[in-house]
Amino acid sequence: xxxxxxxxxxxxxxxxxxxxxxxxxxxxxxxxxxxxxxxxxxxxxxxxxxxxxxxxxxxxxxxxxxxxxxxxxxxxxxxxxxxxxxxxxxxxxxxxxxxxxxxxxxxxxxxxxxxxxxxxxxxxxxxxxxxxxxxxxxxxxxxxxxxxxxxxxxxxxxxxxxxxxxxxxxxxxxxxxxxxxxxxxxxxxxxxxxxxxxxxxxxxxxxxxxxxxxxxxxxxxxxxxxxxxxxxxxxxxxxxxxxxxxxxxxxxxxxxxxxxxxxxxxxxxxxxxxxxxxxxxxxxxxxxxxxxxxxxxxxxxxxxxxxxxxxxxxxxxxxxxxxxxxxxxxxxxxxxxxxxxxxxxxxxxxxxxxxxxxxxxxxxxxxxxxxxxxxxxxxxxxx
Amino acid sequence: xxxxxxxxxxxxxxxxxxxxxxxxxxxxxxxxxxxxxxxxxxxxxxxxxxxxxxxxxxxxxxxxxxxxxxxxxxxxxxxxxxxxxxxxxxxxxxxxxxxxxxxxxxxxxxxxxxxxxxxxxxxxxxxxxxxxxxxxxxxxxxxxxxxxxxxxxxxxxxxxxxxxxxxxxxxxxxxxxxxxxxxxxxxxxxxxxxxxxxxxxxxxxxxxxxxxxxxxxxxxxxxxxxxxxxxxxxxxxxxxxxxxxxxxxxxxxxxxxxxxxxxxxxxxxxxxxxxxxxxxxxxxxxxxxxxxxxxxxxxxxxxxxxxxxxxxxxxxxxxxxxxxxxxxxxxxxxxxxxxxxxxxxxxxxxxxxxxxxxxxxxxxxxxxxxxxxxxxxxxxxxxxx
Numbered sequence: 001x002x003x004x005x006x007x008x009x010x011x012x013x014x015x016x017x018x019x020x021x022x023x024x025x026x027x028x029x030x031x032x033x034x035x036x037x038x039x040x041x042x043x044x045x046x047x048x049x050x051x052x053x054x055x056x057x058x059x060x061x062x063x064x065x066x067x068x069x070x071x072x073x074x075x076x077x078x079x080x081x082x083x084x085x086x087x088x089x090x091x092x093x094x095x096x097x098x099x100x101x102x103x104x105x106x107x108x109x110x111x112x113x114x115x116x117x118x119x120x121x122x123x124x125x126x127x128x129x130x131x132x133x134x135x136x137x138x139x140x141x142x143x144x145x146x147x148x149x150x151x152x153x154x155x156x157x158x159x160x161x162x163x164x165x166x167x168x169x170x171x172x173x174x175x176x177x178x179x180x181x182x183x184x185x186x187x188x189x190x191x192x193x194x195x196x197x198x199x200x201x202x203x204x205x206x207x208x209x210x211x212x213x214x215x216x217x218x219x220x221x222x223x224x225x226x227x228x229x230x231x232x233x234x235x236x237x238x239x240x241x242x243x244x245x246x247x248x249x250x251x252x253x254x255x256x257x258x259x260x261x262x263x264x265x266x267x268x269x270x271x272x273x274x275x276x277x278x279x280x281x282x283x284x285x286x287x288x289x290x291x292x293x294x295x296x297x298x299x300x301x302x303x304x305x306x307x308x309x310x311x312x313x314x315x316x317x318x319x320x321x322x323x324x325x326x327x328x329x330x331x332x333x334x335x336x337x338x339x340x341x342x343x344x345x346x347x348x349x350x351x352x353x354x355x356x357x358x359x360x361x362x363x364x365x366x367x368x369x370x371x372x373x374x375x376x377x378x379x380x381x382x383x
Numbered sequence: 384x385x386x387x388x389x390x391x392x393x394x395x396x397x398x399x400x401x402x403x404x405x406x407x408x409x410x411x412x413x414x415x416x417x418x419x420x421x422x423x424x425x426x427x428x429x430x431x432x433x434x435x436x437x438x439x440x441x442x443x444x445x446x447x448x449x450x451x452x453x454x455x456x457x458x459x460x461x462x463x464x465x466x467x468x469x470x471x472x473x474x475x476x477x478x479x480x481x482x483x484x485x486x487x488x489x490x491x492x493x494x495x496x497x498x499x500x501x502x503x504x505x506x507x508x509x510x511x512x513x514x515x516x517x518x519x520x521x522x523x524x525x526x527x528x529x530x531x532x533x534x535x536x537x538x539x540x541x542x543x544x545x546x547x548x549x550x551x552x553x554x555x556x557x558x559x560x561x562x563x564x565x566x567x568x569x570x571x572x573x574x575x576x577x578x579x580x581x582x583x584x585x586x587x588x589x590x591x592x593x594x595x596x597x598x599x600x601x602x603x604x605x606x607x608x609x610x611x612x613x614x615x616x617x618x619x620x621x622x623x624x625x626x627x628x629x630x631x632x633x634x635x636x637x638x639x640x641x642x643x644x645x646x647x648x649x650x651x652x653x654x655x656x657x658x659x660x661x662x663x664x665x666x667x668x669x670x671x672x673x674x675x676x677x678x679x680x681x682x683x684x685x686x687x688x689x690x691x692x693x694x695x696x697x698x699x700x701x702x703x704x705x706x707x708x709x710x711x712x713x714x715x716x717x718x719x720x721x722x723x724x725x726x727x728x729x730x731x732x733x734x735x736x737x738x739x740x741x742x743x744x745x746x747x748x749x750x751x752x753x754x755x756x757x758x759x760x761x762x763x764x765x766x767x768x
Contacts, residue, residue, distance in 0.1 A: 016603040016620060017627055052628040093605025112612060158598055158621035161612075173612045179563075179652060182598050182621030189626050190575060190633045190641075214542055214566050219399040221477030228496060228545075228557045236399060237542035237566030242573050243400055244436035249574045257574075268563060268652065275659040 009334070009380065010061070013114065013326030014090020016158035017182055018290060019057045021047040022327040024380060044376040046324050054094060058101050081105045085330040087114040109330045112163055115155050116171045117329030119286060122321055123148060126376060130286065130317045133299035134307065141317060152282040154273045155325065156289035158182030162276050175276045177269065181291040184265045191261070192254035200258050201295055207259025212252060214240025238264040266298050270305025270316070277314045285316050290323035320374065392718070392765065393445070396498065396710030397474020399542030400566055401674060402441045404431040405711040407765060428761040430708050438478060442485050465489040469714040471498040493714045496547055499539050500555045501713030503670060506705055507532060510761060514670065514701045517683035518691065525701055536666040538657045539709065540673035542566030546660050559660045561653065565675040568649045575645070576638035584642050585679055591643025596636060598624025622648040650682050654689025654700070661698045669700050674707035704759065
């Protein structure tokens, strides 16, 4: 294990399936700003853990937290509490655990508020954050800060939230669906005995959805139903073939099951996202959450669902830091004054410069942390 | 088996999973119509369905029950004349050769969407107490004002789902659909529970508890609501989400719970997409067709809640007694007075239809293997040209 990193500031987003961390790692240089407070340069770093193994997260924080404010945190010998921004349902569910084990008091931030804060921060601060994916082509999008709003944010976590964003802190959760990443992984585990999300995605790479899905051609005897715009290979009924196949679950390749499952969930999310964008005339749809993970099949399915049904009016956009929206939103919500009596841990993020080591889109497995190329160079003001 | 019924007229809707038949059964009385040009025959419209993968059962049924109506004897390989029969659905193409070879039947193909719409319009205009709502455990028949019928949204839940905006007689547009339909429910259900049929899966779901497998808002938030965005702690955050962290295998789950979560997931999703599409066009009534619902209260409740809740009561979900026979009825009522082909004429138009209601309003769930109860037949008369 590496020696403890200097983590001075930290925020958490604890969801149904994953715990997401954003923390600031100083590079050592500290100078005085014009108005007399310290400016520290360093990097915003990212880490994630499985919620069901939350102890791994506790260990990570315990191991890497420096005695920044001279506060030593040991089980049962806490002299002072550390106030840390936390969002997601787990900010409530695990509040006691973090207090007892780490002496951390959660300063709870609303989940939707954090998601929106995170996206706005990224789009305004980090160049080459958003990109489209069409016809196998990945294109970064230049965001005009004066033309950012309104947009639709679709966060695909265990479940899906769809949020209309009209400005900084101005938003409304207009919809959602319970068929999300948790459904994909849950059904995937039951059907394929896979052990993780990444394993399921890997299986899907090699699958053929036509083995399990009932296509228009299967119903029509090989022909299109062109009158209503459906080709013979269009999916009429997801998982429709097992009805009449005479096969059991064991007779199917897990790769084909994974592929059909991924297609089904992705297409459905794309469709509901599009229908909601249509309601409010929204042209841009940003997809967040850890569902996509750079998988081309997923981005293609979602993009097609959005672009095709909207006749090109709406665009699907993906984010490099897709899964860390909530954590980033919580991180950037630290204020200059604290109203509680826990040890002050204030900062505001002043400037952020993206450190981009190249453009290859890397798929990051859950057990390792985001590559250095995904960190965000920035400086923060300490009050 | 009963002796052959007098079937004089017939139409088929052959879908991905089920074959639906509508046929006219004469009660024997025939009289001349007022304008003297045709005979009027009284009888009943009857209904039957078969599994598409066992299409031979359907062939047998037709062969056994078709009377030598026009003096035409149909035996394998010794067909003297073809019978022209209206058929819709994908199977009208897929099985055209099979019906021609085995029964001497030539399919007069009708467009699937056109038939569905024709079927609903026919039922809503002709049959009283066809449509009903289901809210808070209460079933209520809807009186349809014929002058205020259009526009409406038709959501046909077959193997897959089609959503059709209907603006008038023969005026419609398929505006949407979803591939998460009845076929998905049954397909996933078979893989997950080893059930053998749709009805068995529905039966399992009766006794299931979805909270075992679904990840609820309370599971994520530690027992509390997320009231700020209107989600109670028992709202489903992620369908099948608990299977991620439970440490259980498929075998460790009760098939009843799996079936329940599956039914909830598919029903809710259809209700949501239906509502979003109704919203697009300002449609207030959504009629649900197809054989997905089968009178199951949990399904109707889930769909109704999805529609009524999200539309704040503006849109209404409505169900149909003859839900699965829309396409077949639409095909049946599309026979014209003149035939352009040289097959034996088998023309009729349905003149009057009176619903034969045995007085029992209890909604009966009809298993696939038996045909629609007599109380669901439609008394009518047809004109023969």
